[in-house]
Amino acid sequence: DAGVIQSPRHEVTEMGQEVTLRCKPISGHNSLFWYRQTMMRGLELLIYFNNNVPIDDSGMPEDRFSAKMPNASFSTLKIQPSEPRDSAVYFCASSLKGGGATDTQYFGPGTRLTVL
Amino acid sequence: LAKTTQPISMDSYEGQEVNITCSHNNIATNDYITWYQQFPSQGPRFIIQGYKTKVTNEVASLFIPADRKSSTLSLPRVSLSDTAVYYCLVGEGNAGNMLTFGGGTRLMVKP
Numbered sequence: 001d002a003g004v005i006q007s008p009r010h011e012v013t014e015m016g017q018e019v020t021l022r023c024k025p026i027s028g029h030n031s032l033f034w035y036r037q038t039m040m041r042g043l044e045l046l047i048y049f050n051n052n053v054p055i056d057d058s059g060m061p062e063d064r065f066s067a068k069m070p071n072a073s074f075s076t077l078k079i080q081p082s083e084p085r086d087s088a089v090y091f092c093a094s095s096l097k098g099g100g101a102t103d104t105q106y107f108g109p110g111t112r113l114t115v116l
Numbered sequence: 117l118a119k120t121t122q123p124i125s126m127d128s129y130e131g132q133e134v135n136i137t138c139s140h141n142n143i144a145t146n147d148y149i150t151w152y153q154q155f156p157s158q159g160p161r162f163i164i165q166g167y168k169t170k171v172t173n174e175v176a177s178l179f180i181p182a183d184r185k186s187s188t189l190s191l192p193r194v195s196l197s198d199t200a201v202y203y204c205l206v207g208e209g210n211a212g213n214m215l216t217f218g219g220g221t222r223l224m225v226k227p
Contacts, residue, residue, distance in 0.1 A: 004159075043160070043217040056214065091159045101148040102209035107159025
């Protein structure tokens with residue numbers, strides 16, 4: 001298996017622009033997670049899907065952020081409009097079952113976002 | 117969620133055994149202890165998980181005392197490629213219970 005695939009790997013944009021990050025989970029996995037990592041705040045969970053349904057989006061920082069999972073093999077995280085403080089590495093992860101400590105998460109390589 | 121405390125950073129030399137201890141004083145009965153490893157410019161990856169006593173796999177060992185209020189990740193004979201951030205996570209095994217990544221321990225292995 002190719003693992004979790006994320007695109008783009010790097011994104012540089014200007015403040016106010018719309019940014020869309022993409023993720024393809026491991027085939028057969030039922031849960032998908034979006035995380036954001038910064039030096040200041042570490043690794044934060046933004047949103048978690050199970051069977052394509054958003055279960056917990058309490059980590060989404062504000063209305064500028066939205067995430068969708070139209071099918072089992074694709075998810076997007078959109079930021080509109082983007083701001084410099086959104087600069088971070090965004091990770092997507094997937095797991096086989098419904099989450100929880102015993103459900104190993106497999107992370108993608110991340111998308112490094114820079115908002116100028 | 118059980119709060120975890122681990123050293124911010126550690127240094128070691130190639131060939132040494134490294135032990136990273138994590139404190140989780142308010143661990144609950146249903147909680148598992150999980151360690152993830154993150155190399156620079158990569159996403160975290162699962163290393164090992166345990167509930168009590170000792171667990172060993174091809175990468176590491178995990179020691180958990182009887183009271184489960186702490187755990188120790190042991191890396192035998194580290195190499196330069198073991199330089200990474202190591203996260204200790206504590207959480208329930210049930211679906212829907214999310215894991216929280218803390219600051220982790222930044223391990224630097226020197227030649």
